[in-house]
Amino acid sequence: MNDVRRTAAEAADALAAGETTSVALTQAHLDRIAEVDGAVHAFLHVDAEGALAAAEESDRRRASGAPASPLDGVPVAVKDVLATRGQPTTCGSKVLEGWVPPYDATVVTLLREAGLPILGKTNMDEFAMGSSTEHSAYGPTRNPWDLGRVPGGSGGGSAAAVAAFEAPLALGTDTGGSIRQPGALTGTVGVKPTYGGVSRYGLVAMANSLDQVGPVTRTVLDSALLHEVIGGHDPRDSTSLPDPVGGLVEAARRGAAGDLTGLKVGKIAELRGEGYQDGVEERFEDSLALLEKAGAEVIEVACPSFVHALAAYYLIMPSEASSNLARFDAMRYGLRVPPDGVDDPSAEQVMRASREAGFGDEVKRRIILGTFALSAGYVDAFYGKGQKVRTLIQRDFAAAWAQVDVLVSPTSPSTAFPIGEKQHDPRSMYLNDVATVPANLAGVPGISVPNGLHDGLPVGFQVLAPRQADDRLYRVGAALESLLEQQWGGPLLSQAPALEGASA
């Protein structure tokens, strides 16, 4: 248990000091997965053999004095939407059941090159469509704080794996909040980097103009360490920014000293009030007071178009998603099902039957919505209207950056809700994303940091920064984390149930 409670930074220090080995560390996490994942169901696939083989190689590098990176030997879990050579990649969908990619996503290549053993693939809403992980074709992931509740989504598996000490680090993807909202609901840290700051090559796309890969961890420093491994230019992604990513770990270490003198913080007027639980608002105010005590100046900033962000997002995202999912045509990979009672069916008939059999409800809903929003006669009134509002949201951000260094809000309007409560009600499910989607529409980076409990469930604090100023997330996030942990007397997750012997 000691090995799995360590943060990634602590584990890296222990490896460097020769106090543990990557094999021991990796095995401890595999044991923990065996012990608790029956109840949590964070993983869709565990690769014990591959992880231990990578750990042995890491130990050899350490022994010869040539570790590949500061995190060499620290195990990691990967969301099942990222292609992993030789390991199944299902995207939480029956369409890709059993698919083993012949290539690695660039971020997975970077993990391997940095020496991180990959423990396995984490559960998610099908094709990352959802805010609860209930839309996985392989069953829901459960929140380690309360196994009757959702861990958020779509990256509920990565967040729950980290929260349940099954992995010190994980990768997620965030299209409208799928890293940050599960972070808030599980008491973990999640970062959506600047759009283009991390390669999307090998990420099975939902909405290309919104998707971004990012770190899922228990501490702000650990996210910075992982972000520096996966960030930077990739010639295989034409939307990848040419600039190197760096200075994040340094920013996290500086922030942890707790001095925010001179920092200007804008609280977003539109992202609170109606729809936000009282306890979420109270924790938010407490955190603002801490930032002020640390020397920051907090002012209210108006972002008037943000009230329209969710509507714009749910017009743009399904449009892109319906186009993307056209690739699942039952011809080159994925499920192929012949239609019932048809002799010698055509390719189109097979395609229709396969998509009907392979896609779940939420995916069908979004394909139909996107097809509608893009169809002749409607495209200006739906997709086009969303795109114009996207411009207004970017202008609100630009105006805000003239006044403040970072913007802040609650990450999610509510704490974790019971499994089943919103599953068949898209309108209330979509509201979970209300505070997180503006960042995706504008391409700016965001972090969620756990900032307390409401009725025994975690609450998250969101920090947003200008494009390519991801370092500010780490400075502010680490400062808040360290001030809060001084109050709590330790990390928030030390208050979570132990889970040993738990069963679903």
Next chain:
Amino acid sequence: MPETQQQISADEVAHLADLARIDLSAEERERLAPQLAVVLEYAASLDGVAGDDVPATSHPLPLRNVLREDVPQPSLTAEEALSGAPAVEQQRFEVPRILGDEQ
């Protein structure tokens, strides 16, 4: 005008499913139709929000014409490329017939 529409009917869902190449069952069409009203509400809520002078933004980054150097690089072998195929014949993707439908 789409803005004043209150519902997407089951027949319209059938048409959209046709465009999207999904065989939805009658039960699914009935169930999905009312759920799709959410997009009409979202669109209606944006009426008048952005004036005609506001340009559309399709992407967060103003990147254009990103090309790499035209240099040959290693790629997947035929076996790797075919490794996930539902059916393979003579080192090719084997697909159902593509001709003979009503078109």
